[in-house]
Amino acid sequence: MSNTALSFAYCDQMVADFEKAIEKPITEPTPAxxxxxxxxxxxxxxxxxxxxxxxxxxxxRYADVVRDGMVVDYIGAVQIVRELKEEIEAKLGxxxxxxxxxxxxxxxxxxxxxxxxxxxxxxxxCTGLLDESTAANRVLGIDNGAxxxxxxxxxxxxxxxxxxxxxxxxxxxxxxxxxxVIAGAYGKDFAEAEKYKRDAAHHRELMGVVQPxxxxxxxxxxxxxxxxxxxxxxxVGGTCCFTGIEDVxxxxxxxxxxxxxNPMFVTPLGIALSCEPAAAEE
Numbered sequence: 001m002s003n004t005a006l007s008f009a010y011c012d013q014m015v016a017d018f019e020k021a022i023e024k025p026i027t028e029p030t031p032a033x034x035x036x037x038x039x040x041x042x043x044x045x046x047x048x049x050x051x052x053x054x055x056x057x058x059x060x061r062y063a064d065v066v067r068d069g070m071v072v073d074y075i076g077a078v079q080i081v082r083e084l085k086e087e088i089e090a091k092l093g094x095x096x097x098x099x100x101x102x103x104x105x106x107x108x109x110x111x112x113x114x115x116x117x118x119x120x121x122x123x124x125x126c127t128g129l130l131d132e133s134t135a136a137n138r139v140l141g142i143d144n145g146a147x148x149x150x151x152x153x154x155x156x157x158x159x160x161x162x163x164x165x166x167x168x169x170x171x172x173x174x175x176x177x178x179x180x181v182i183a184g185a186y187g188k189d190f191a192e193a194e195k196y197k198r199d200a201a202h203h204r205e206l207m208g209v210v211q212p213x214x215x216x217x218x219x220x221x222x223x224x225x226x227x228x229x230x231x232x233x234x235x236v237g238g239t240c241c242f243t244g245i246e247d248v249x250x251x252x253x254x255x256x257x258x259x260x261x262n263p264m265f266v267t268p269l270g271i272a273l274s275c276e277p278a279a280a281e282e
Contacts, residue, residue: 008234011139012261014269018047018055019262025057025091026050032279035099036135036271037081037119040264041066041152042175042194042238044077046084047268048096051277055269057092059084062194067153067176071114074121081122099124100275102132102267104149104156104170127276133158134165135270136236140260145232146225148249149267150239152176155217159228169224173217175239178210185209203243214245218252225255233257236266 030050038045045060061084065077089095101115119126133147133156140147143163149156152175159167175197183193196202197210221233233255235246240263250257260266 008140008258008260010141011266014055014139015261015265018058018265018269021048021055022058022060025088026054027056027092030056032277033094033096033098034272034275034277035096035124036268036273036275037099037101037122037124038132038268038271039066039071039077039081039101039115039118040238040267041154043264044080044084045265045268046081046088046099047265047272048088048092049269049272053273057088058265058268059087060264071118074114074118077118078121081118081124085122085124095281097125097281098127098276098278100127100271101129102135102271103129104132104151104154125278128274130271130274131158131168132156132267133168133236135274136234136267138270138273139266140234140236140270142232142234144229145234146221146228146230146255147234147236148221150174150217150235150237150245152238155220156237157221157224159225159230161229167224167228171220173213173220174237177213177216178239178242181209181213182206197242200241200243206242207244210242211248214242214248215252218249221249222253225253230255235259236263238264240264 032051034049036047044063048057050056063080065073101119116126132149137147142160147158154170154174156170179193246257246259
């Protein structure tokens with residue numbers, strides 16, 4: 001088995017363990033907690049790891065507080081993160097102290113301060129911010145390849161060589177654009193289209209409608225990786241939950257493309273891994 005395959009196996013197991021921990025938190029005492037807060041365009045996720053960096057709890061909520069990678073509803077974002085924090089704390093019986101966050105590649109000047117303020121406004125000490133694709137690679141472990149984070153409003157690309165970031169980019173086009181074309185094709189309002197899109201039972205039917213958007217994402221990826229040696233592409237972000245998106249991107253780019261199990265949870269787990277741990281307060 002290749003190193004890449006081993007990395008993806010670790011990633012898929014990590015995500016599977018996190019999904020179980022969301023449903024049934026692990027309440028055994030641990031010396032410290034690693035916490036990641038992912039303010040996504042469509043979904044806000046908090047991931048909690050124990051001192052051994054194993055998932056022990058988490059929570060998420062679909063929300064419209066971030067658009068195109070930018071916080072547009074500061075009060076709403078703070079409230080959601082605070083409520084998710086309190087929900088997890090009630091289940092674990094502790095008060096979580098530190099948390100890390102992330103932002104789309106290249107947007108630190110524009111919105112890094114807002115993300116940090118949301119995390120701190122919700123009651124955490126923010127220990128740092130990193131770009132979303134780099135966070136995802138903490139779980140994926142790609143040495144030479146590209147991590148592509150397709151969120152609600154943007155597609156973020158980080159290219160890695162020997163495990164180090166050599167190039168980052170972020171362009172508009174993501175899940176929001178899927179929902180817009182679905183809304184137009186089906187005569188639905190945006191909220192209805194979003195809900196319809198999330199149901200995997202509709203994905204085969206919707207592929208013909210959203211394929212032009214997937215093709216646009218693929219063209220963005222192709223353009224940014226053209227001058228770099230990329231052995232493989234790993235897809236993360238909520239939009240990648242769309243069935244078959246990895247097959248279209250692999251065909252269009254000509255590069256082997258992998259979609260981890262539940263790509264929505266890869267980035268928040270990577271953010272948690274980058275957190276400076278702190279002992280929880282009873």
